[in-house]
Amino acid sequence: MRLHEYQAKQVFADAGIPTPASQLAETVDEAVDAAEEIGYPVAIKAQVHVGGRGKAGGIKLVESKEEAREAAEDIIGMDLKGYHVSKVLVEEAVDFVNELYVGVTMDRGEGRPVAMVSTKGGVNIEEVAEEDPDAIAREHIDPAFGMHPFQARKVVYEAGVDREVANDVASVLTTLYQLWDDRDGADTEINPLMITSDDEVIAADAVMNIDGDALFRQPEIAEMGEEAAEGDELEQKADEYGFDYVRLDGNVGIIGNGAGLVMTTLDLVDYYGGEPANFLDVGGGAKADRIANALDMVFSDENVDSVVFNIFGGITRGDEVANGINQALEQFDEIPKPVTVRLAGTNAEEGMEILNEDLVTVEHTLEDAVQRAVEYAKEVEA
Amino acid sequence: MSVLVDEDTRVVVQGITGGEGKFHTEQMLEYGTNVVAGAVPGRGGQEVAGVPVFDTVQGAAREADANAAVVFVPPAFAGDACFEALDADGIDLVVAITEGIPTQDMARVYRKLQETDTHLVGPNCPGVITPGVAKLGILPGNIFSEGNVGLVSRSGTLTYQVVDNLTNRGIGQSTAIGIGGDPIIGTDFIGALEQFEADPDTHAVVMCGEIGGEDEEEAARYIGEHMDTPVAGFIAGRTAPPGKRMGHAGAIVSGSGTGTAQSKITALEDNGVPVGDTPEEVADHVEDLL
Numbered sequence: 001m002r003l004h005e006y007q008a009k010q011v012f013a014d015a016g017i018p019t020p021a022s023q024l025a026e027t028v029d030e031a032v033d034a035a036e037e038i039g040y041p042v043a044i045k046a047q048v049h050v051g052g053r054g055k056a057g058g059i060k061l062v063e064s065k066e067e068a069r070e071a072a073e074d075i076i077g078m079d080l081k082g083y084h085v086s087k088v089l090v091e092e093a094v095d096f097v098n099e100l101y102v103g104v105t106m107d108r109g110e111g112r113p114v115a116m117v118s119t120k121g122g123v124n125i126e127e128v129a130e131e132d133p134d135a136i137a138r139e140h141i142d143p144a145f146g147m148h149p150f151q152a153r154k155v156v157y158e159a160g161v162d163r164e165v166a167n168d169v170a171s172v173l174t175t176l177y178q179l180w181d182d183r184d185g186a187d188t189e190i191n192p193l194m195i196t197s198d199d200e201v202i203a204a205d206a207v208m209n210i211d212g213d214a215l216f217r218q219p220e221i222a223e224m225g226e227e228a229a230e231g232d233e234l235e236q237k238a239d240e241y242g243f244d245y246v247r248l249d250g251n252v253g254i255i256g257n258g259a260g261l262v263m264t265t266l267d268l269v270d271y272y273g274g275e276p277a278n279f280l281d282v283g284g285g286a287k288a289d290r291i292a293n294a295l296d297m298v299f300s301d302e303n304v305d306s307v308v309f310n311i312f313g314g315i316t317r318g319d320e321v322a323n324g325i326n327q328a329l330e331q332f333d334e335i336p337k338p339v340t341v342r343l344a345g346t347n348a349e350e351g352m353e354i355l356n357e358d359l360v361t362v363e364h365t366l367e368d369a370v371q372r373a374v375e376y377a378k379e380v381e382a
Numbered sequence: 383m384s385v386l387v388d389e390d391t392r393v394v395v396q397g398i399t400g401g402e403g404k405f406h407t408e409q410m411l412e413y414g415t416n417v418v419a420g421a422v423p424g425r426g427g428q429e430v431a432g433v434p435v436f437d438t439v440q441g442a443a444r445e446a447d448a449n450a451a452v453v454f455v456p457p458a459f460a461g462d463a464c465f466e467a468l469d470a471d472g473i474d475l476v477v478a479i480t481e482g483i484p485t486q487d488m489a490r491v492y493r494k495l496q497e498t499d500t501h502l503v504g505p506n507c508p509g510v511i512t513p514g515v516a517k518l519g520i521l522p523g524n525i526f527s528e529g530n531v532g533l534v535s536r537s538g539t540l541t542y543q544v545v546d547n548l549t550n551r552g553i554g555q556s557t558a559i560g561i562g563g564d565p566i567i568g569t570d571f572i573g574a575l576e577q578f579e580a581d582p583d584t585h586a587v588v589m590c591g592e593i594g595g596e597d598e599e600e601a602a603r604y605i606g607e608h609m610d611t612p613v614a615g616f617i618a619g620r621t622a623p624p625g626k627r628m629g630h631a632g633a634i635v636s637g638s639g640t641g642t643a644q645s646k647i648t649a650l651e652d653n654g655v656p657v658g659d660t661p662e663e664v665a666d667h668v669e670d671l672l
Contacts, residue, residue: 108632109596111488111492111493113489126636142493143486143489143493144490186485211486213482213483213631216457244629246628248621257539258537258538259537259563259628259630260536260538260540260590260592260630261537263537263593263619263622263633264540264543264618264661266622267618267620267621267643270621279626312546313522314520314542344543344546345525345546346524365662366660366661366662
């Protein structure tokens with residue numbers, strides 16, 4: 001779960017990391033007032049989870065009240081790569097001489113956290129990692145000990161940070177690791193960490209991704225996450241139903257159980273010449289009402305022309321699934337989109353007998369079911 | 383023969399008094415698994431499905447000679463349950479079924495694991511089954527059949543799909559290992575492949591990977607350098623867009639393009655592993671390899 005910049009900055013500031021003066025604004029007037037109070041120049045920054053916000057016009061540097069008003073009018077309410085901007089952060093513009101990158105993340109290959117520092121801050125760090133991996137110094141942390149003070153110093157010096165500011169940067173990194181550890185961070189990073197001409201360090205951006213599985217013990221963060229929730233209507237609906245759901249661009253709706261099998265169903269739709277509209281995993285042991293909810297979700301996606309259900313029952317029972325499908329489809333006078341069903345595993349035989357073949361097409365193998373659903377989608381298209 | 387699980391496996395179920403724990407204990411017993419104990423703090427002396435419950439895993443190992451633990455404990459406590467099992471004398475296999483364990487908890491468990499000789503499978507996995515002998519976990523026993531093909535997979539239902547394709551052609555399995563879909567897991571592909579390579583009764587292996595991380599690429603190199611047993615592969619997530627988590631916490635293509643299906647498929651093929659476009663094609667490859 002990802003916090004907004006203004007939320008992450010608040011968390012960082014509370015922990016003692018220097019951040020620029022800033023205020024959150026939801027209207028143009030609020031933004032202008034904030035800019036006047038902070039003093040120019042200020043940056044007006046859209047609060048949405050979009051990479052490359054600046055390039056897309058979501059961040060503007062302004063020098064006067066008029067410019068502040070103009071920028072706030074442009075940004076508040078704008079559509080930034082599909083995300084509606086409802087909040088901006090108005091922030092003191094920092095006069096910097098250098099930009100660093102500082103981050104802590106879980107290295108899944110090593111099974112332990114890694115602290116990273118680079119003097120190539122201010123740009124997309126993933127590009128740096130790819131093009132010039134040596135420009136990022138890395139230090140793995142033993143979770144049994146936490147980060148030793150020397151490790152923070154080591155990675156800062158290895159990165160080539162100037163001696164004048166090294167101690168302050170190491171101190172920021174130490175705090176960042178503490179936050180990562182205490183708040184169940186997935187990734188926490190500052191990019192850029194600005195160095196001023198007076199050798200001060202200031203976190204000009206803040207990223208805090210929290211492990212969604214740990215929210216039960218991070219109530220404050222979980223609350224911030226509710227404010228930060230975004231995504232399109234269907235993705236929010238999926239959250240309410242408790243489905244793993246990802247919306248895609250195609251027209252074949254896909255419902256299945258288990259992440260690997262649902263991904264495989266998507267891949268097969270593509271393999272047989274169709275285009276998947278979504279990933280929807282109903283999870284293990286889904287009962288009839290859950291199945292009906294899943295169908296409702298996929299039907300309400302207007303891009304969908306055909307739906308394929310692929311259930312391999314382990315703990316999920318075929319008869320439950322079949323009842324759910326019947327229940328969902330019997331409400332309609334006319335079935336809105338053709339549904340192809342394939343059931344296998346636990347109680348699959350019983351399930352297939354229960355299915356109302358006036359309402360759905362039943363196939364016996366995964367490959368046949370996917371091909372049928374792709375055909376239906378093409379017929380609707382044509 | 384088989385790997386990890388055989389006739390001598392004696393299971394203690396952690397969390398046996400919970401809904402899932404109880405249901406799957408019954409299923410495991412029905413399949414013929416030697417479930418000798420449960421472990422739930424404060425419930426020592428009780429019985430579930432005819433199995434005696436102990437307060438600690440150590441107690442179950444000492445009193446009931448359990449040598450393998452299956453974890454059905456809720457996510458908030460499952461990291462600690464894994465520690466307890468890894469710490470207990472006499473337990474040499476831990477299978478963690480629980481989904482949703484905080485990653486930082488697993489990083490600590492993983493650290494502990496490096497200090498022991500115990501095998502950990504999972505978490506967020508369907509378990510391990512040696513067909514006809516025993517199953518540890520939630521895999522539906524009826525789709526498996528006895529034979530000589532080893533199977534290792536990150537995903538439960540995808541495992542069932544591939545097993546179904548094999549069983550339908552009369553190709554049985556030696557052992558199937560679901561290693562789990564989390565970013566940090568105990569036994570990885572290489573760990574499972576090492577087991578199969580050392581087992582004289584495993585004549586071929588199917589490896590089902592998915593997007594995210596670099597385990598499949600590393601496994602491909604291991605196969606190329608160290609394995610005589612032939613391997614067929616499958617990779618799920620060819621159509622997954624970058625930056626979106628496809629259900630499993632670990633199944634995500636990073637923004638910089640690592641963890642893609644294509645990178646994994648290429649690595650496998652470069653090391654002589656035929657990769658199926660469909661589960662049915664995987665079964666074709668296995669038939670050719672045998």
